Amino acid sequence: MLENLNKELNKKDKEIILSVSDLVIKFDLRGKDLTAIRKISLDLYKGENLAIVGESGSGKSVFTKSFMGLLDKNGWIDNGSINFDNKNLAKFETEKDWLDVRGGKIAMIFQDPMTALNPLKKIGMQVQEAVELHQKIKGEKAKEITLKLLEDVGIPFPKKRYNQYPHEFSGGMRQRVVIAIAMACKPEVLICDEPTTALDVTIQAQILNLIKDMQKKYSLTVVFITHDLGVVANVADRIAVMYAGDIIEIGKSEEIFYNPQHPYTWALLSSLPQLGEKGEDLYAIDGTPPSLFKEIKGDAFAPRNPRALKIDFIKRPPYFEVSKTHKARTWLLHPDAPKVELPSAIKKLHEHFGGGKSE
Numbered sequence: 001m002l003e004n005l006n007k008e009l010n011k012k013d014k015e016i017i018l019s020v021s022d023l024v025i026k027f028d029l030r031g032k033d034l035t036a037i038r039k040i041s042l043d044l045y046k047g048e049n050l051a052i053v054g055e056s057g058s059g060k061s062v063f064t065k066s067f068m069g070l071l072d073k074n075g076w077i078d079n080g081s082i083n084f085d086n087k088n089l090a091k092f093e094t095e096k097d098w099l100d101v102r103g104g105k106i107a108m109i110f111q112d113p114m115t116a117l118n119p120l121k122k123i124g125m126q127v128q129e130a131v132e133l134h135q136k137i138k139g140e141k142a143k144e145i146t147l148k149l150l151e152d153v154g155i156p157f158p159k160k161r162y163n164q165y166p167h168e169f170s171g172g173m174r175q176r177v178v179i180a181i182a183m184a185c186k187p188e189v190l191i192c193d194e195p196t197t198a199l200d201v202t203i204q205a206q207i208l209n210l211i212k213d214m215q216k217k218y219s220l221t222v223v224f225i226t227h228d229l230g231v232v233a234n235v236a237d238r239i240a241v242m243y244a245g246d247i248i249e250i251g252k253s254e255e256i257f258y259n260p261q262h263p264y265t266w267a268l269l270s271s272l273p274q275l276g277e278k279g280e281d282l283y284a285i286d287g288t289p290p291s292l293f294k295e296i297k298g299d300a301f302a303p304r305n306p307r308a309l310k311i312d313f314i315k316r317p318p319y320f321e322v323s324k325t326h327k328a329r330t331w332l333l334h335p336d337a338p339k340v341e342l343p344s345a346i347k348k349l350h351e352h353f354g355g356g357k358s359e
């Protein structure tokens with residue numbers, strides 16, 4: 001499955017659709033600066049599905065909200081650029097600057113579909129308003145497109161559903177409506193922030209499939225945010241692992257699953273419930289992430305890493321290249337680093353998923 005996805009990705013021309021360089025985002029919290037994003041650089045490829053994975057508070061939402069000018073009022077871009085459509089989004093200042101991009105070229109869906117829906121308005125009208133606004137079409141033609149969109153996102157009996165209100169829809173169906181609204185804007189990039197976290201497992205799988213279908217059908221670029229690596233195994237072409245406001249490892253899905261390099265990625269993978277033996281307690285990562293109010297020295301994960309080296313507490317590791325498509329910020333990849341034994345769960349992972357070493 002993953003192999004096929006990656007072959008497909010290799011075939012594609014790797015055109016960069018959005019490029020982030022040295023991005024730093026800060027918040028003012030009662031007069032003190034909190035650094036939520038610590039100098040991230042990332043290229044997003046056209047048509048790919050990039051998953052951003054990390055614990056709560058690692059900066060996944062803040063990072064991607066900055067692509068749409070949706071940072072809270074006490075937050076700002078302190079350094080760096082976000083290049084998209086020949087513009088530097090980091091320099092946008094007014095709401096007018098964002099008109100074209102937000103909801104148009106870049107759209108976002110969230111965990112709770114109700115945040116995007118008006119409980120007092122019929123579903124059909126909510127989708128149709130987006131069609132009218134972004135496609136500049138009115139009346140019957142807009143309604144036709146709306147009904148087709150509802151059908152496309154898997155809502156049965158669209159004519160009947162058009163006249164219903166959000167409370168008449170299940171959680172999964174509401175998320176489908178939100179996806180229809182996003183697609184009505186014909187976005188180039190769709191950011192999905194934990195879109196399936198509030199749904200039960202079977203519905204989760206259906207929504208993941210729907211996002212995959214939309215990605216193919218509309219040549220969408222998808223950024224999929226989740227705290228659960230298990231969710232992305234079958235949807236993501238690439239995975240970026242975030243910790244304390246930084247991407248500490250990035251690679252193709254199979255590289256992250258079969259040849260992970262950063263001890264934090266090991267820890268995340270080790271806590272996958274799929275790997276637990278019957279009756280065994282689920283692995284939990286000891287300790288807590290560092291305070292973002294202070295400057296972080298060295299590898300931010302070092303205090304929680306039983307395999308940390310001395311240098312991990314002193315100097316921030318650079319990225320070391322594992323392959324052309326895979327890099328990780330860990331001193332363990334330095335040629336002089338001692339060889340450490342992989343955690344047992346990671347060895348089991350190889351057995352479980354049957355993967356081999358990546359290039």
Ligand SMILES: Nc1ncnc2c1ncn2[C@@H]1O[C@H](COP(=O)(O)OP(=O)(O)OP(=O)(O)O)[C@@H](O)[C@H]1O
Nearest residue numbers: 027029034036055056057058059060061062063072
């Ligand atoms: N308005 C704000 N003011 C102060 N700090 C903020 C604000 N918004 C976010 N932060 C901080 O920025 C950091 C990153 O938050 P973010 O929501 O991006 O994390 P996340 O990885 O998406 O986690 P979650 O899954 O819980 O949303 C956190 O420490 C958070 O407390």
